[in-house]
Amino acid sequence: MNSPENASLFAHAGEHRQLRTATTQTCGEALVRLLEHYGVELVFGIPGVHTVELYRGLAASTLRHVTPRHEQGAGFMADGYARVTGKPGVCFIITGPGMTNIATAMAQAYADSIPMLVISSVNATHQLGNGAGRLHELPSQHGVFAGLTAFSHTLLNADELPQVLARAFAVFGSERPRPVHIEIPLDVIVAPVRGMTFGAPVLPAKPTGAPTALDEAAGLLAGARHPLLLVGGGAIEAATELRALAERLQAPVALTINAKGLLPRGHALSIGSTQSLPATRALVREADVVLAVGTELGETDYDVVFDGGFAIDGKLVRIDIDAQQAMRNFPPDVAIAADAKLALAALDARLAARPLPLREAGWGAPRVRAVRAAVNASYDGPMRSQAALLDTVLDTLPSAVIVGDSTRPVYAGNFAFEAAEPRSWFNSSTGYGTLGYGLPAAIGARLASDNRPVICLIGDGGLQFTLPELASAVEAGVPVIVLLWNNRGYAEIRKHMVERDIEPIGVDIYTPDFLALARGFGCCATTAETPSLLANELKQAATRRVPTLIEIDEQKWFDNVSGEPA
Template sequence: MNSPALSPCLTEAPVFASPPLAAPTCGEVLVKLLERHGVEYVFGIPGVHTVELYRGLAASSIRHVTPRHEQGAGFMADGYARVTGRPGVCFIITGPGMTNIATAMAQAYADSIPMLVISSVNARRELGSGDGHLHELPSQRDVFAGLTAFSHTLLDAADLPQVLARAFAVFASERPRPVHIEIPLDVIVAPASAIAPAPVVLPTRPAPDAATLAAAVHLLRVARRPLILAGGGAAHASEALRELAERLQAPVALTINAKGLLPSQHPLLLGSTQSLPQTRALVRDADVVLAIGTELGETDYDVVFDGGFAIDGQLIRVDIDAEQLMRNYRPDVAIVGDARVALDGLCAALDADILPERGAAWGTPRVAAVRAAIAAGYDAPTRAQAKLIDTLAAALPGLIVVGDSTSPVYVGNVTYDAPGPRAWFNSSTGYGTLGYGLPAAIGAKLAAPDRPVVCLIGDGGLQFTLPELASAVEAGLPVIVLVWNNEGYGEIRKYMVARDITPVGVDPYTPDFITIARGFGCAARTVDDPAALAGALEDAQAFGVPTVIEIREANWFAKVGL
């Protein structure tokens, strides 16, 4: 509960007095430890169960950002983490605050995004009591164990440094995923002066086994038609990936979270087209496939859900998660280790002048043919929405696009090649939630304040988290919110019609976004064509407030010639 003045029953809630001011509390020490771990921002909504986490925050270097819903806090932390590669951190109240953030944690878990969620929980003597205490769950920790690398209850303030060290060790050297640490109300205010500051020591990322790496080198050395599939687990290894691809003359297909690992005009880049027949045929023709930092999962390799993606050649997999190596496609060589370390090792072992000659039609020529065939097959709606994204890229150098689950994002996932890593991501992969785009764009803008950040979202998805416009205004973040308005859940409507289901529930009332945006303190306008969009984007860069730009689908299609 966040507003004690409105709820007289809160006077009956347990109050745990803070120790004398000379003795720092566990909550105060927590803030200092987060500073030592390099935390810049905390996302959260203070409540009666978390105020003691805030005792030392105002005097710290950490900036607090207040969303309008805890789900927004989680998505902001996610967007920040995707741009920086560092964990986003949230302070969340017991019970409803935690269940509110669950969707954001699940999206981060599915996409391997580092996130630290620190929550309160009822006092130690009340845990699991079933007595009906404020915000009580039977076991809050157990609820979130399945959405995290680990979920831990801090029963003694003295254990705080160790538990935080465990969390940051996950972020630094394992498959990054959310971590949840809950602190009982009586522990938050416990004296913690005995906790001495210590250097932050984190483990390095694991290196591949030498023998297994040698086995992969052998396969790649003799391959005539090698091909690379790279995922978000290689987001920090773009230079090594490019070097290896060029040495092997191997076509490279990227997952959505790996966009930009090869520059957009690179002649070996297939893009993110693994669900299209032309790229699938190329993958099947490859005699050796190197899959690095990718789950080989459905939302990147089979978004048409027909089971048509296949690997016929020998498969080398590199992943920091040993279990993931055995999911979806079983490898001939399985390398457990960090993607960059593995790629560096492969490059060092593969001497370019002794590699065999590739077939004349492989590598760059085959990639060019595949890309041309794919582009020739785009229908008019795809071309029209690709024009929208091309307009964004041309008008905003250094652009970061944060997408929701909406039609232009689906198109951009296939047609758009980002100029660099961590510049195109969205919620249409993995968990596939709605409402992600706006708060995640806020987190991205905090991470990269000098770069333009565009939230690309549909009218349906925006209504999930529309109040976060106020958060962006309050934080002084001039994000650009591009609303693709097809007056409802357009993609689901088409899916129902295609399956001969009478559409029901897909035409919700669409509000006046321009008036609402201005009411929140944003600049706002509607545009219908690429020229008007380019002008609106130029104007938006001069504003110090968020800008909402609405595009009505029917008008855009009409203006670009559909």
């Protein structure tokens, strides 16, 4: 197609051929070298006419490229990769529709503080903001994404690329991690970069917390008779420090969904992730000092019943790398702007140097046991049968990473499931709460997990959002295991409609033959209706080199595992 837009691209390519010499490289080539320099291993993207120059140096690099079937899939794959590794997931995305396609994935990552680097093209510098109807043109692509990122930057000078990337990696390594967007105009992508050097990356140190605030917090905790810890995903690297402090204080610990695994399964001080349930809420209100670490104290972890019933009556100490977040939702008595790992270690050192009072009899582990017993007794038949599904997975594949979508077994697991280690249970039902996340995020997680099995736990409605990514998994050789919970529609929303006396509309959707579809994509596909059958299928799936879809009919599972009719 010989359009004005293509003519413009060919002109830029011609400029590139004239300018490129043995001693220079284009901005696109320099970008690839800089990503290698920062330890990037994977790039997710769909090449397009506006991004081909980003790919010029890719084939000769150490970076692996994975092609999703939709830019939203690229973002979710990058998210899953980042959650398992702690490293930023990187995407190459085309101008305009590519960027609006990835917006939902960026918003989910923003909500959950996930590092993601989105490199996009944008129209040439002399075309920006002209409104001339250019190919893929947005009035202000930068403006659209400024609200979904730590920062969105338009690179107007190729020589500034190293500085802008350094800013991005400073966010990922030293601040609250969130997506960063760098857009490069078409003429800048092909512009020469000269004299770029590659010394060791220099990044700011993480904040350690003000000594006076740490002293004040240690004083409150030292004098507490009923201390309690609320811990979020911001403490994901602090498992050792958290356990040491909790055991020193004999303090019950409640973990958010993204913090699961920070205490070992069955630890005597672990309440689990039941902050929205009455027994746990009562325990929190009994605490005279609450230490909240790396948690927003937001509703999707503390009030999923949406009744406003979560309360903190004692003194509140908050540790957060984001100083602003430490002031939101529940105002603290002491605020510590610091990295969770460093601050917890500093608090533990201070407490080790002073005598601690005797805890009131029945606090700590005995009180946790009572709360856990009350919580377990409150679970109904469907909840127990879905918990049995998750127990079967973990008993069969103890090292598995479980990546969830918004579906009933995930909601159950957010309460009842205890992860074996950090970064092995995460899903999209919290924060932004999107559908379709599970499959592409599981692909990204499996790419990051060496030989650890990765389970995608997803419903039939959610899977239809991103079903074509099965082809991406087959193409990339990613043997992800898809557990498909099939209740033939949006059952959770149907339930809410009925509870509110609304005639259900739009929730009983057409259900395709998922087994045939999966096989058509090149996957193995089967069913499982009991824990023993599921365990057998999981064992076989874990040995394959291609993805496996295991369909579980909700009603049959309930019938066989003592659940109630849906």
